Amino acid sequence: MSANVDLNNRPEYDKVLQDIADYVLTYKVESTEALNTARNCLMDTLGCGLLSLRFPECTKHLGPFVEGTVVPYGARVPGTSFRLDPVKAAWDIGCIIRWLDYNDTWLAAEWGHPSDNLGGILAVADHLSQKRIAQDEAPLTMRAVLEAMIMAHEIQGVFALENSFNRVGLDHVILVKVASTAVVAKLMGANREQLLAAISHAFVDGQALRTYRHAPNAGSRKSWAAGDATSRGVRLADIAMRGEMGIPGVLSAPQWGFYDVLFSHTNKDLETKPQDKRQFSFSQGFGSYVMENVLFKISFPAEFHAQTAAEAAVILHPQVREKLDQIERIVVTTHESAIRIISKVGPLANAADRDHCLQYMIAVPLLYGDLVAEHYEDSFHAAHPLIDLLREKMEIVEDERYSREYLEADKRSIANAIQVFFKDSTHTEKVAVEYPIGHRRRRDEGIPLLEAKFRSNLATRFPGQRCEEIFTLCKDQQRLESTPVHRFVDLFVI
Numbered sequence: 001m002s003a004n005v006d007l008n009n010r011p012e013y014d015k016v017l018q019d020i021a022d023y024v025l026t027y028k029v030e031s032t033e034a035l036n037t038a039r040n041c042l043m044d045t046l047g048c049g050l051l052s053l054r055f056p057e058c059t060k061h062l063g064p065f066v067e068g069t070v071v072p073y074g075a076r077v078p079g080t081s082f083r084l085d086p087v088k089a090a091w092d093i094g095c096i097i098r099w100l101d102y103n104d105t106w107l108a109a110e111w112g113h114p115s116d117n118l119g120g121i122l123a124v125a126d127h128l129s130q131k132r133i134a135q136d137e138a139p140l141t142m143r144a145v146l147e148a149m150i151m152a153h154e155i156q157g158v159f160a161l162e163n164s165f166n167r168v169g170l171d172h173v174i175l176v177k178v179a180s181t182a183v184v185a186k187l188m189g190a191n192r193e194q195l196l197a198a199i200s201h202a203f204v205d206g207q208a209l210r211t212y213r214h215a216p217n218a219g220s221r222k223s224w225a226a227g228d229a230t231s232r233g234v235r236l237a238d239i240a241m242r243g244e245m246g247i248p249g250v251l252s253a254p255q256w257g258f259y260d261v262l263f264s265h266t267n268k269d270l271e272t273k274p275q276d277k278r279q280f281s282f283s284q285g286f287g288s289y290v291m292e293n294v295l296f297k298i299s300f301p302a303e304f305h306a307q308t309a310a311e312a313a314v315i316l317h318p319q320v321r322e323k324l325d326q327i328e329r330i331v332v333t334t335h336e337s338a339i340r341i342i343s344k345v346g347p348l349a350n351a352a353d354r355d356h357c358l359q360y361m362i363a364v365p366l367l368y369g370d371l372v373a374e375h376y377e378d379s380f381h382a383a384h385p386l387i388d389l390l391r392e393k394m395e396i397v398e399d400e401r402y403s404r405e406y407l408e409a410d411k412r413s414i415a416n417a418i419q420v421f422f423k424d425s426t427h428t429e430k431v432a433v434e435y436p437i438g439h440r441r442r443r444d445e446g447i448p449l450l451e452a453k454f455r456s457n458l459a460t461r462f463p464g465q466r467c468e469e470i471f472t473l474c475k476d477q478q479r480l481e482s483t484p485v486h487r488f489v490d491l492f493v494i
Contacts, residue, residue: 013196014251016280017203020155020178021195023286024186029147034288036477038146041104041153043474044296044450045115046492047457048103049096050079051373054460057351058099061224062092073130075123078492079461086123090180090234094119094227100373101223101355104438105295105304106153107337107414108407110160112172114294116226117152120180120234121145122489124187129485140187142488143481148183150291155179157290162281166341168263171208173229178202180233188241197246201236203258204250215344218353251279283409293412296438298449300371305338306361308433309416313365316418319428320366324386326422330394332362333417333432335402343396351376362418363390402434414439451475466491 012018029035052058063082064071075089076082082092094116097103103115122145129139156175165172181202185195208229212221240246251258259279300310309332320327334343342358354360354376365371367386374380381387402415417432437446454474458467470491473480480488 011249011252013200013246013248016251017196017199017248019286020182020199021192023155024151024182024195025192027151027286029150029288031150031288031292034150034291035146035481037291037294038149038153039474039477039480040296040447040450041115041149041291041294042118042142042146043454045097045103045118046078047454048098048100049093050461050492051102051457052096052099053079055099055373057220058096058223061095064088073127073134075126076489076493078122078489079494081494084123086120086127087231087234087238089123089127090120091224091227091231092119093123094176094230095224096227098226099223100301101303102297102301102373105297106157106160106290107295107304107412108157108161109164110166110172110175111304111337111341112156112160112175113226114153114156114179114290115149116173116176117156117180117183117230117233118149119227119230120184121148121152121187122485123231124184124234124237125485126489128187133484133486139484139486141481142483142485144187145485146481148187150288151186151286152179152183153290153294154286154288155182157294158282158284158286159280162283165207165263166210169209170262171210171213171225173225174202174207176226176229177205177233177236180230181236182233184234185237185240188237190237190241193246194240196248197244198237198240200246200248200250201239201244202233204247205232205236207262213341213356215346215353216349218356219350220352222352222356293440295414295436295440296446296450298438298446298453299436300361300365301355301373302361302371303342303356304436305335305342305414306358306416307436307438308414309334309338309358309362309418310365310371311433311436312416312418312431313362314369314371315431315433316420316428317366317369320420321369323422324367324390326424327390327393327420328423329421330362330366330390331397331419331421331430332358332394333397333399333402333419333430334358335406335415336398337403337406338416339396339398345391348381351378354381357391358396359391359394360387362394363387366390366418366420405434412439461494 074083075086077092132139156179181198185198348354364375405411405413413434415434419430421427435441
């Protein structure tokens with residue numbers, strides 16, 4: 001056979017795709033802890049979205065493409081009066097969820113925010129629930145939403161355990177797209193072939209670069225990238241449900257597949273092993289592990305690698321607030337991922353740049369004892385020049401134990417420590433915080449604060465009676481699970 005002729009034997013679907021499809025179609029969620037955590041995650045995620053509606057740079061993106069469009073059984077965007085087609089509704093819900101960098105996080109070889117998938121899940125579930133009622137069928141219940149959240153968390157999180165997309169320059173929202181596509185197709189009633197086709201299209205899509213997350217190009221796209229990804233999942237699921245064929249060898253096809261085109265080399269590989277080929281690696285199967293261990297951002301709207309640093313800075317604030325002009329240097333001890341992602345010097349161009357700057361997220365609470373979303377705005381930064389003066393005094397040091405325990409399955413710490421040295425040779429204590437308030441190890445301490453955060457976020461959008469009605473429903477696991485999705489979303493409509 002001629003060397004330049006392709007052998008046209010259509011392969012079976014790549015095993016990774018089959019594993020995802022079989023998990024989504026057959027897994028039974030039985031973990032009480034996972035369902036309870038999903039309920040708390042639902043509250044927190046929607047609350048983050050409501051808080052984002054206070055920021056015009058976020059709300060300018062919301063609404064229909066064509067003003068005045070009427071969509072029968074359209075999905076609603078919580079906190080607004082918009083009723084949109086499910087694809088645009090998923091975009092909008094995903095955008096408000098992620099805008100302030102305040103929803104949950106998963107950290108491993110890859111990073112991400114699994115609750116970003118709620119954009120696609122809630123939009124599709126709301127639309128389908130309304131449509132079923134109109135057809136005299138039983139609506140979807142919030143139990144289906146919670147189960148879809150658990151599965152989306154699991155797909156995104158298990159991929160992230162050992163597969164680093166950031167090291168080949170790809171953004172983690174690829175995992176939002178893949179997870180949303182899978183669980184949304186399941187909600188739509190996909191069979192195995194339709195699910196496989198949908199997931200294959202999620203991988204064959206062009207994937208986002210991380211350029212917009214890193215200096216000197218950090219910008220606000222990082223605040224809507226996940227909304228874009230979860231909405232794309234809805235679109236791809238719909239395409240597959242219409243009978244579009246899949247791409248079975250999307251991952252493994254020589255030269256043209258995902259592995260060869262996008263996942264074969266890290267920068268280090270290019271220098272030392274130019275022929276090295278990589279493929280996905282998994283240390284465990286899919287279950288409910290990720291939802292049970294997810295990290296909540298409870299105290300600060302800040303990139304998660306800085307959560308414990310901000311907490312340490314708040315602790316140190318009383319010791320330094322009267323001695324700011326006497327500070328000689330600030331030593332920040334951290335882990336490798338924080339250094340690689342969010343440690344930066346020089347001018348910060350915008351709010352998105354600031355909420356991904358470790359030094360900025362330490363300087364503000366050192367100075368003012370807190371860190372809130374408004375602290376990233378241009379006007380606040382311009383009015384407080386001491387922030388940049390403190391940034392210039394910071395020394396960033398890696399602790400190898402912190403870096404190691406960040407990846408250890410039984411720890412998953414996100415440790416930071418801060419010590420301030422003064423010009424008179426005195427210094428503060430070294431304040432170390434290894435596990436943030438949103439970590440599984442601090443659940444008993446964290447959940448009451450998460451509920452208080454939700455109440456506060458509800459109050460930014462709704463009158464007191466509505467806030468209480470929503471909160472009471474969300475606190476009741478059984479009642480929430482049995483509530484029709486469209487009735488639940490009714491409560492969030494303006």
